[in-house]
Amino acid sequence: MAINATEKPLSRVFMSDYRFAIPSFQRAYTWQTENILQLVSDLQDAGSSAGTPYFLGSLILVRDGESKYQVIDGQQRLISLSIIIAVLRELETDPVLLQELDELIREPGNKLRGIKAEPRLRLRDRDAAFFRDYVQEGDLEGLFDLRDSDFETRAQHNIAFNARSVFDELAKLDDDERHRFASYLVNQVTLVIVTTDDLAGAHRIFDVMNMRGVPLTASDVFKAKVVAAMSPAARSVYAARWDDIMDPIGDDSQILEEFFTDLHLIVSHKAVCSQLLEEFRTDVLLPYIREQNVISFVDELLAPYAMAWRILDHPTDSMLPSGIVRQLVLLNDYPTGDWKPVAMWALVHSIGNLATPGVKVFTDDARNDAAGTGDGGKDREPLRLHDETRLRAILSALERVTGVDALNRQSSLARRTRAASAVRYLDRGYTMPQNRGFLITDDERRSALAHLRGELQTNARMNRLLLIRANEQLAGFRITRPRSLNAVPIIPKHVAKDSPFAAWPESVRDFWSDRIGNLVLTQAHEDQMKSLQTFAERRDRMLLPASSRRFPLTDRLGSIAECTPETLHGRQDETIRLIAEFWNIRYDEGHVDLSILDEQQLTHETSSATPNAKRVTIAQVLKAGLLVAGETLVWERPRKGERWIATVTPEGRLRMEDGEEYSTPTAAARAVGGTSAGLNVWKRTSDGRKLSEIWKTYRMRRR
Incomplete structure (x- = not known):
């Protein structure tokens, strides 16, 4: 079994030497919007430091003829990179650059060399034509015009939604910024290409690369640096202390990296940390090492923030007051965690003994024992919450800006810049109204409500989040959620000819299919409702689980005998008003009620000047x-x-x-x-x- 491994930039990967094919036995394309946007954000952050390469892992390939390769590992990245390049091509106006981008995903062919013109990557048979026609051949307009009912597979749905999300993100860049991003992507992003001529051998390589060996985590590296800077007498004690603090977080390298990246933002007030090991050492550890005070780093910084991180992960298990628990649960609804540094700061500065060993932080004795005391949680010191009012105010403002930024589809860089700003002003002692990190402008209000009023460009998790906010605002209290909770449409995604909804004008069904007024919170799942074509059938299935009736907007369906467009219009208006009140964005600075304005009125007065992937009518x-x-x-x-x-x-x-x-x-x-x-x-x-x-x-x- 001949094996070859070489590291190459994307400019040497997407070229004539490689024609990639996804074998039929491989799983489908599963990356979600948050996955591909995280990649875009990471590339933007890395590209902000000149000359900093970005290693994107390895591709494991099996030779299948001259320049043909089956992809054993790496298809998610190859498809996602193709989507990013296709969006860059769509946004490009320079004909030379447009051609160069096009040649990265489509082989132009060369008769003299016997190279056929074709896409560089072929997906599984079920999705190959879809990906070729809409992404590789450049019909993004056609892709944006599709509805959920037009997708034959989940992979096609993921391809379409990811392309829309990347378009919205990269369209925010001006020409120079976008060109720098494209140049960085092509020249500085690298992959290790591992090739073999044996399928069984490729799988063995995959197993070895993914299952053998335990690489050092960020926690391991920083622990070694800190302990080495201590006196010999303190080393063994604080090596054990470090483990007591960090072991409950787990050994997942990505989670540990996220924790230390957030801690770096809190200390340095820097939004971007592209080289964690080096930047954390320089910005966070070095001052403690210089002052020969690394023990205080462990006791006064690492310990309280690690405990705050654990609370954020399991708020309902904590001993905090129920109102604060509810606020943390709401923050955990979001698919991204850019809010965490601010929440960690708020907890650490509001609980006086968060870092003290032996404090009872969680209701679960096992979680308390994770600190290594082994006393089963007995006779523990309770939490000393000394500034509950400020903590509530910070978490409320944080949830508000997180929600508005999520609706406005702000980039990870923009969200982390806001978080860094909020922490900076909190450290300076600014009051909440003075803190620019929590400021929401009129343009941001209008944009958020326009997104709510129009076709939702959000994923299922965000749709569920929005409906939870509306229902809890109407109820006036936190609603206990069942384990399974979904945002399900009233109108079937596929309307049969004999369905009462078929009598509605097609334009009316089309208008409501992706709007919040058509969604209901329920334990029922859309898969269980595919065959239900009447409103009564769908309503009764949504209301069948008793816990679904906890949500007042869902419970009201029981009093509706017949669903009409006017029914959806009323639900839409009320839901938008409730969400606007929940986030306190209903009125602008001139006290205009933004929740009653239509989408055109909301977008007309906003200063946004970038295109987006919303379906054009x-x-x-x-x-x-x-x-x-x-x-x-x-x-x-x-x-x-x-x-x-x-x-x-x-x-x-x-x-x-x-x-x-x-x-x-x-x-x-x-x-x-x-x-x-x-x-x-x-x-x-x-x-x-x-x-x-x-x-x-x-x-x-x-x-």
Whole structure:
């Protein structure tokens, strides 16, 4: 078994020497929005330090002919990198750079060398055509026009949502910033390419690389540095003390890295920490080492913040007052943890004995015993919470800004910059109104409510979070949650012909499908409701678990006999108002009630000038003058002898020759041409221009 391993930048990975294929036995593409955005954020942070390379791990490949390789390990990264490059290509206006980006994901071919023009990466058969057509061939406009019901697999859903999220993130950059990001991605991001000609051997390599050996964690490295700086008499005592403090956090290297990165932000007030081992040593440890006072680092910094971290991970097990526990539970709802440094600071500065051995922090004796005292939690000193009012105020403000930033899809860098600012002003003793880290501007309020009012661009976890906020605001107290809790739509994702919802105009169903007024908190899962097509059936299934009725907006469904568009409109208005009140963003500085404004009114007065991946409507393009009511579109299919014609209506719909009308170009194309048809099949008869090009012109108009 011949094995070869070389480290290469992406510019040498996405080239003619490699044609990647995902074997059919591999799992599907599973990366979620938070995974790919974390990668983008990490690359932005790393790229901010000139000349700092970024190692993205290894690819394990099996040779399958000349320059052909099966991917045994690394498909999630290869697909995600292809999505990022495709978005960079979509945003690029320089034709030279656009071509260079295109060649990273599509082999242009070379007849003299016998190289065929094709995508550099082929997915599993079920998703290969989808990924090729929408991502690799550059039809992102068509991808953004798709609905949940258009995805045949979960992998396709993940591809589409990740592309939208990356587009929103990279569209915030100006041309120079984006070019620097692209250059860093291509030249400084590296992979180790491990190749073999034996499939069994590749799996053995995979096992060895992932299961053998225990590399040093950040905690191990910092422990060695701290203990080495102590007197010989203190070393053994504080080596054990370090283990008592850190062992309860666990040995997961990523979690430990996150803890020390957050601790670095708290001490240094720096949002970015791209070289943790070096920067933590310089910014945090070195002052203690110079002053020969590393014992105080362990006792006064590491111990309390490690305990605060544990409380944040298990707030309901802590001995804190119920109101504070509720605030920490709300913060834990978020899919990202950029709020943690501020919450850790607040706990450490509000509990006087958090670092004292023998304090009863948790209700669970086993958790208390994790500190190594072995007394079963008996006769422990209770927590001394000396500034509960300030702690509540900080956590409330923190949850508010975290929610608004999440709705506005702020980058990890922006969120951590806010956290660093908040901690800096807290350290300086500023009052809450003076703390710029907790400031929410009118533009941010309007943008957040516009996102709530329009089609949700959030994942299932955020949808659930938003509904929890609305229900608890209506109830006026914390609602005990069942283990399983989902945000489920009232209108079925796939409406059958005999469903009462089929009588609704297609444009109305289309309008409500991705809006918060159509979502309900319930223990029921959408998979259990696929076959339920009437409102009564879906309502009764949602209300079947008694715990679902704890949520007042869910319980109210029981009094609704028939669901109409007006029903959804009322739920939408009330839900948005409740969330706006929960986060105190209902009114702007002029005391205008923002919760009653429509999406257009909210976005019209915001200063945001970046495009986003929201689905573009025909009505928007009409209003912008890029389409004209009455003009015709054509879809020529010469191989099938078909020619479909659609007319643009003044109401922003496409009318087919049989009189049927559709609210999106994709819906119209799929109605006549099948599930594989999309936005880009339509051309304007007046000039032959594709709708996808017109849609892109509209989307990019704000740049």
